[in-house]
Amino acid sequence: MGLLIDGVWHDRWYETAATGGRFRRDAARFRNWITPDGAPGPSGEGGFAAEPGRYHLYAAYFCPWAHRTLIFRELKGLGDIVSLSIVHWLMRENGITFREGDGVIPDPIHGAKYLYEIYQAAAPTYAGRVTIPVLWDKKKGTIVSNESSEIIRMFNSAFDGVGAAAGDYYPEPLRDEIDALNQRIYDTVNNGVYKAGFATTQEAYEEAVGPLFETLDFLDARLEKQRYLCGDSITEADIRLLTTLLRFDIVYVGHFKCNVRRIADYPNLFAFVRDLYQTGRIDSTFRPDHIKRHYYMSHLTINPTGIVPTGPEIDFSAPHGRGNRFG
Numbered sequence: 001m002g003l004l005i006d007g008v009w010h011d012r013w014y015e016t017a018a019t020g021g022r023f024r025r026d027a028a029r030f031r032n033w034i035t036p037d038g039a040p041g042p043s044g045e046g047g048f049a050a051e052p053g054r055y056h057l058y059a060a061y062f063c064p065w066a067h068r069t070l071i072f073r074e075l076k077g078l079g080d081i082v083s084l085s086i087v088h089w090l091m092r093e094n095g096i097t098f099r100e101g102d103g104v105i106p107d108p109i110h111g112a113k114y115l116y117e118i119y120q121a122a123a124p125t126y127a128g129r130v131t132i133p134v135l136w137d138k139k140k141g142t143i144v145s146n147e148s149s150e151i152i153r154m155f156n157s158a159f160d161g162v163g164a165a166a167g168d169y170y171p172e173p174l175r176d177e178i179d180a181l182n183q184r185i186y187d188t189v190n191n192g193v194y195k196a197g198f199a200t201t202q203e204a205y206e207e208a209v210g211p212l213f214e215t216l217d218f219l220d221a222r223l224e225k226q227r228y229l230c231g232d233s234i235t236e237a238d239i240r241l242l243t244t245l246l247r248f249d250i251v252y253v254g255h256f257k258c259n260v261r262r263i264a265d266y267p268n269l270f271a272f273v274r275d276l277y278q279t280g281r282i283d284s285t286f287r288p289d290h291i292k293r294h295y296y297m298s299h300l301t302i303n304p305t306g307i308v309p310t311g312p313e314i315d316f317s318a319p320h321g322r323g324n325r326f327g
């Protein structure tokens with residue numbers, strides 16, 4: 001774990017001394033958008049037109065943010081349109097790497113050993129954290145985006161004219177509702193588990209855990225009445241929630257001390273996770289072995305022995321009953 005300063009790698013754990021033990025996530029720096037015709041998107045520069053074979057996704061099975069992009073790549077049938085590398089689960093010295101391992105797909109473009117080499121290739125004096133996912137443009141030889149929430153928006157619609165599968169997971173009439181849910185779920189759940197887990201004071205930990213379980217209670221109640229967060233079809237908000245819920249009982253309950261309740265204790269949330277897991281090819285993007293090894297073996301400040309727990313046993317392919325219940 002570390003960061004680049006003036007393009008040079010430094011191994012360093014997150015700084016929480018100046019914030020009363022609170023973990024603060026840095027904003028992503030590459031914020032360009034792929035659009036159907038290369039017109040600029042909501043931020044960054046233009047010139048990134050949707051073309052089959054032009055873009056490469058660097059992703060991780062362990063990472064909840066990268067997992068969103070892997071799911072959208074499947075849902076939108078982009079497997080032959082956007083090529084893929086998968087990094088190794090272990091993140092220690094030199095940060096995220098392409099060392100050999102089951103499920104790792106090496107970097108065909110730079111032959112990189114470390115993810116930071118991709119950042120150096122795009123910006124030789126880059127200063128900041130080196131995070132996954134990264135969307136690379138083979139034509140311009142640079143990073144389009146390293147912000148997962150924006151990469152999934154591009155995957156949702158930019159490639160529709162060049163062979164993507166049908167489906168709109170951010171439909172116009174639902175946007176306000178999706179945005180509001182995303183905001184609350186990001187602050188208290190997606191990032192909330194990290195705020196709890198990386199806190200270095202009791203106060204910072206409690207500040208994160210309370211709102212996390214308030215939101216989970218709220219979501220479980222919402223899913224009592226409808227199949228998905230915004231009604232009867234899957235939206236981006238469901239996928240953004242799913243990647244955290246899939247990691248919850250196997251990692252966040254123990255490693256990040258988010259142990260007030262398990263997802264398995266919430267009847268609706270647990271069935272919702274199984275429902276989505278069994279949708280399309282989402283199951284093919286879930287690698288609990290990478291996930292467990294990543295967290296328990298990489299965060300040695302939290303788990304100094306690096307021992308990975310054996311359980312829990314959870315069957316995400318068990319019947320969920322939500323199709324019959326909601327018609």
Ligand SMILES: N[C@@H](CCC(=O)N[C@@H](CS)C(=O)NCC(=O)O)C(=O)O
Nearest residue numbers: 028063065129130131132146147148
């Ligand atoms: N805002 C980014 C966050 C991505 C992120 O933080 N990924 C983690 C892995 S789960 C990472 O690369 N961490 C490395 C670090 O912080 O040094 C996104 O959503 O795309």
